[in-house]
Amino acid sequence: MPYEAWKDNEYIEGLVNELRENGTNVIVGTFDKLINWGRSNSIWPLTFATSCCGIEFVSLGAARFDMARFGWEVARASPRQADFMMVAGTIVNRMVPVFRRLYDQLAEPKYVIACGSCAISGGPFRKSYHVAKGIEDIVPVDVFVPGCPPRPEAMIYGIMQLSRKIKVERFFGGVNRQQKRQEYLNLVQEKQS
Amino acid sequence: MQEQIAKLFPQATFETVDNTLTVTIDDAHWHDLATYLRDQLHMDYLVTIVGMDWVTSLGCIYYMMSTVDNKMVAAKVSTTDRVNPYITSVADLWAIAGIYEREVYDFFGIIFVGNPDMRRLFLNIDWKGFPLRKDYDENDPRNAVSIENERQTDDTYTYVRQADGSVERKSVPVFMPDDFVVNIGPQHPATHGVLRFRTAVDGETIKKIDVYMGYIHRGIEKLCESLTYPQTLPFMDRMDYFSAHNYHHGLCATIEKAAGITISDRAQVIRVMMDELSRIASHCLFIGTYCMDLGATTMLFYTLRVREQILDIMEKTCGARMTFNYDCIGGVMQDIAPDFVADVKALLEILPKNIKEYNKIFTGNVIARNRMEGVGVLSRQDAISYGITGPSGRASGWACDMRKEKPYSIYSQLDFRQVVAEEGDSMARFKVRLQEMEESAHILEQLVDNIPEGEYCVKVPKMLKLPKGAWFDMYEGCRGVFGVYVESDGTTKPYRLKLVPPCLNLAAVVDHITRGEKIADLITIGGSLDYIVPDMDR
Numbered sequence: 001m002p003y004e005a006w007k008d009n010e011y012i013e014g015l016v017n018e019l020r021e022n023g024t025n026v027i028v029g030t031f032d033k034l035i036n037w038g039r040s041n042s043i044w045p046l047t048f049a050t051s052c053c054g055i056e057f058v059s060l061g062a063a064r065f066d067m068a069r070f071g072w073e074v075a076r077a078s079p080r081q082a083d084f085m086m087v088a089g090t091i092v093n094r095m096v097p098v099f100r101r102l103y104d105q106l107a108e109p110k111y112v113i114a115c116g117s118c119a120i121s122g123g124p125f126r127k128s129y130h131v132a133k134g135i136e137d138i139v140p141v142d143v144f145v146p147g148c149p150p151r152p153e154a155m156i157y158g159i160m161q162l163s164r165k166i167k168v169e170r171f172f173g174g175v176n177r178q179q180k181r182q183e184y185l186n187l188v189q190e191k192q193s
Numbered sequence: 194m195q196e197q198i199a200k201l202f203p204q205a206t207f208e209t210v211d212n213t214l215t216v217t218i219d220d221a222h223w224h225d226l227a228t229y230l231r232d233q234l235h236m237d238y239l240v241t242i243v244g245m246d247w248v249t250s251l252g253c254i255y256y257m258m259s260t261v262d263n264k265m266v267a268a269k270v271s272t273t274d275r276v277n278p279y280i281t282s283v284a285d286l287w288a289i290a291g292i293y294e295r296e297v298y299d300f301f302g303i304i305f306v307g308n309p310d311m312r313r314l315f316l317n318i319d320w321k322g323f324p325l326r327k328d329y330d331e332n333d334p335r336n337a338v339s340i341e342n343e344r345q346t347d348d349t350y351t352y353v354r355q356a357d358g359s360v361e362r363k364s365v366p367v368f369m370p371d372d373f374v375v376n377i378g379p380q381h382p383a384t385h386g387v388l389r390f391r392t393a394v395d396g397e398t399i400k401k402i403d404v405y406m407g408y409i410h411r412g413i414e415k416l417c418e419s420l421t422y423p424q425t426l427p428f429m430d431r432m433d434y435f436s437a438h439n440y441h442h443g444l445c446a447t448i449e450k451a452a453g454i455t456i457s458d459r460a461q462v463i464r465v466m467m468d469e470l471s472r473i474a475s476h477c478l479f480i481g482t483y484c485m486d487l488g489a490t491t492m493l494f495y496t497l498r499v500r501e502q503i504l505d506i507m508e509k510t511c512g513a514r515m516t517f518n519y520d521c522i523g524g525v526m527q528d529i530a531p532d533f534v535a536d537v538k539a540l541l542e543i544l545p546k547n548i549k550e551y552n553k554i555f556t557g558n559v560i561a562r563n564r565m566e567g568v569g570v571l572s573r574q575d576a577i578s579y580g581i582t583g584p585s586g587r588a589s590g591w592a593c594d595m596r597k598e599k600p601y602s603i604y605s606q607l608d609f610r611q612v613v614a615e616e617g618d619s620m621a622r623f624k625v626r627l628q629e630m631e632e633s634a635h636i637l638e639q640l641v642d643n644i645p646e647g648e649y650c651v652k653v654p655k656m657l658k659l660p661k662g663a664w665f666d667m668y669e670g671c672r673g674v675f676g677v678y679v680e681s682d683g684t685t686k687p688y689r690l691k692l693v694p695p696c697l698n699l700a701a702v703v704d705h706i707t708r709g710e711k712i713a714d715l716i717t718i719g720g721s722l723d724y725i726v727p728d729m730d731r
Contacts, residue, residue: 062497
């Protein structure tokens with residue numbers, strides 16, 4: 001897809017600028033490029049669907065929209081083997097702990113796409129007594145794909161945005177950095193307070 | 194019927210609500226009346242239990258239907274005690290009543306005395322309040338979203354009436370202490386959504402399954418109470434998203450009947466055509482995902498090819514691929530697209546070839562036959578007792594197609610066959626759906642050249658008000674009987690909107706069918722029942 005066709009180039013530009021300001025070692029930078037090229041072309045989703053959006057995700061996997069063209073077709077049933085989670089459908093109160101645990105089980109580096117208005121804000125069910133008002137309060141989200149449900153084309157656009165994002169990341173010392181236990185506990189505490 | 198009941202139960206009062214005889218009876222005589230209705234008047238199909246909060250009292254409306262002569266009767270039981278509302282359980286008469294009563298308990302807090310399993314159904318065990326009561330506090334901070342795991346328990350409760358009339362609560366274990374319990378779901382690729390089975394196994398044999406629901410309970414019924422009638426329609430798309438047109442049709446037709454609106458012939462025909470197109474698309478996806486569950490991934494690509502073609506037809510007319518919101522009160526949202534007739538004809542041409550292809554690839558396959566034939570047999574009697582309708586019920590030999598048994602819209606003028614099989618196993622459920630696709634195609638053939646001219650939507654008042662009263666109707670979704678109960682207090686918003694999904698019964702029967710089967714067959718059986726989780730949870 002040509003650069004001009006994307007709708008939100010400022011955002012990626014911002015990411016790139018941030019990286020340049022921090023400065024990158026030439027050798028590490030080259031390896032980063034190589035690894036990110038591979039990573040961004042084989043992001044494997046977790047089979048996770050709660051409602052209508054999941055059916056559009058099935059269509060995405062079938063012959064017409066064919067996500068195998070982009071290297072996303074290896075949908076994994078176990079979160080430990082997946083790279084990103086397509087949150088397709090409403091997340092309700094009872095599902096929240098399960099959903100959070102699935103996210104925690106994803107191996108780093110991990111990404112989340114909020115797919116459809118229910119995952120973004122609660123959608124048509126926002127006023128309900130048993131619906132989480134958007135998944136952003138529960139897990140960090142990388143890409144939002146609006147729609148109710150989003151068309152498969154929109155999902156393709158969303159996952160392509162994710163792969164663009166992966167491409168400009170720093171793999172060594174960046175996203176792939178091992179977190180110290182104390183650091184993690186501090187983060188959790190910060191989140192809870 | 195009224196005289197027969199009045200002779201035995203002189204304290205009962207009668208009224209006719211929406212052409213259905215409604216018997217109001219006190220709790221002390223309710224169980225006797227229910228036994229009489231089931232055994233003597235053959236009311237063997239319990240359609241639903243509608244929980245109600247009339248502010249001064251809490252109660253239930255039981256809708257029953259006879260499978261012999263298709264007559265319906267309703268029974269109203271209520272209690273004025275809001276703190277400890279007790280009603281006698283009928284779980285010993287109809288197998289499905291146990292689940293229905295748990296649902297009513299979950300929403301209204303009515304305790305059913307004698308029900309062996311009185312847990313909440315959709316909400317956490319620590320949930321505060323009963324959401325469908327009119328005095329429920331929605332902003333209770335104790336019910337806020339939390340990432341802490343919910344409290345689990347292996348015990349359930351049952352309430353027993355003592356000799357002196359008081360009610361005692363007893364704790365009952367769900368599983369025996371030496372049971373080996375395997376957890377399947379809610380995140381599992383073969384449960385078709387977020388459904389959870391706690392499975393007690395003996396080696397590879399299933400001893401008992403405890404079905405956990407509520408992982409996608411969105412409170413649609415409560416939401417509808419704060420919305421006007423046209424605003425309640427979009428939720429129908431999001432319950433059983435494959436039967437979006439059928440559910441829309443059902444709710445629209447009930448509201449139109451209540452408001453006294455007659456819609457044009459053109460709208461009727463368009464609605465029926467859309468229903469049947471949905472049915473073909475839905476069964477296509479069923480075949481694809483079911484075969485995928487059994488290991489034949491290729492079939493998914495073959496069946497989705499036809500489904501995409503149908504979705505294209507829908508998209509041209511409705512403007513969406515899945516959540517159409519096409520039927521509206523008074524007709525349909527917009528006229529059919531100019532290519533509609535040509536597109537449907539093109540579909541009808543390729544469909545028989547495709548069905549033949551499916552049979553060739555899969556149905557006769559020896560592996561498929563070994564995995565499906567004789568697996569998960571459901572008898573006709575059990576199907577009725579559990580209220581298993583739709584293709585799954587018809588595969589057990591119960592003619593329960595509402596298009597034939599209680600014809601609505603223009604179905605009585607159409608020529609089609611009700612597909613019924615006798616075997617009741619997974620293979621029969623699969624084959625019934627394949628044949629139903631042919632029947633739906635046959636209906637489309639009759640209509641595609643005969644779409645009458647006229648307006649597609651009649652004028653309805655902007656602020657639609659229904660007169661005081663209650664209406665109950667049953668329609669045929671893609672997976673079974675979809676019931677709509679509307680109670681109006683004369684305003685623009687429904688006082689109570691109860692939606693009766695077919696999939697709740699399908700999930701409830703899993704425990705019964707799988708007992709004694711191998712755990713690997715759980716996937717086959719669950720897949721062949723074809724439940725949609727957002728439909729059962731609502």
